[in-house]
Amino acid sequence: MVTEHEENRRDFLLLTTGLVGAVGVGGAAWPFIKSMSPSADVLAQATTEVDISSISEGQMITVPWQGKPVFILHRTPEQIERARTDDNASMLDPESDASRVKNPEWLVVLAICTHLGCVPQPVGTGDYGGFLCPCHGSHYDTSGRIRQGPAPENLPVPYYTYKDDSTLVIGKAVG
Numbered sequence: 001m002v003t004e005h006e007e008n009r010r011d012f013l014l015l016t017t018g019l020v021g022a023v024g025v026g027g028a029a030w031p032f033i034k035s036m037s038p039s040a041d042v043l044a045q046a047t048t049e050v051d052i053s054s055i056s057e058g059q060m061i062t063v064p065w066q067g068k069p070v071f072i073l074h075r076t077p078e079q080i081e082r083a084r085t086d087d088n089a090s091m092l093d094p095e096s097d098a099s100r101v102k103n104p105e106w107l108v109v110l111a112i113c114t115h116l117g118c119v120p121q122p123v124g125t126g127d128y129g130g131f132l133c134p135c136h137g138s139h140y141d142t143s144g145r146i147r148q149g150p151a152p153e154n155l156p157v158p159y160y161t162y163k164d165d166s167t168l169v170i171g172k173a174v175g
């Protein structure tokens with residue numbers, strides 16, 4: 001029997017492979033893939049444009065930005081509601097969900113655990129409905145906020161803008 005988590009994980013992997021190339025989800029995967037990246041000048045680009053039109057509700061992709069992985073999650077109403085409800089919960093690094101998203105439907109966070117830098121697993125793997133970092137057991141919620149484990153801070157939100165309804169631009173253009 002295929003669980004919902006396994007389906008989410010499979011969808012994530014398919015999307016990741018189809019849209020932006022294979023980017024691993026395990027702790028050791030990103031450095032390995034990173035070493036296969038094409039060139040330093042490409043990695044150093046200031047912005048990454050992402051077509052989000054084909055990311056359906058509940059799905060997530062990982063894109064590279066300046067050599068770092070970024071999670072882009074199209075949140076479901078349940079994930080949004082859970083994040084907002086948890087605004088009142090005890091937090092290690094208190095931030096409201098509203099302060100971390102420009103549009104509640106889209107969560108954009110650096111996929112780098114604030115403990116020692118592993119890449120967390122996809123949404124739905126953690127105890128709070130969010131992301132689990134398997135390296136030492138840090139749990140982030142559906143807003144990317146640290147809720148349990150040794151990580152000291154929330155997953156960082158990079159600078160990003162919406163170019164139009166279907167295009168997200170991560171980073172700031174230089175010059």
Ligand code: FES
Pocket residue numbers: 113114115116117118133134135136137138149150151
């Ligand atoms: S690197 Fe994520 S919990 Fe240690």
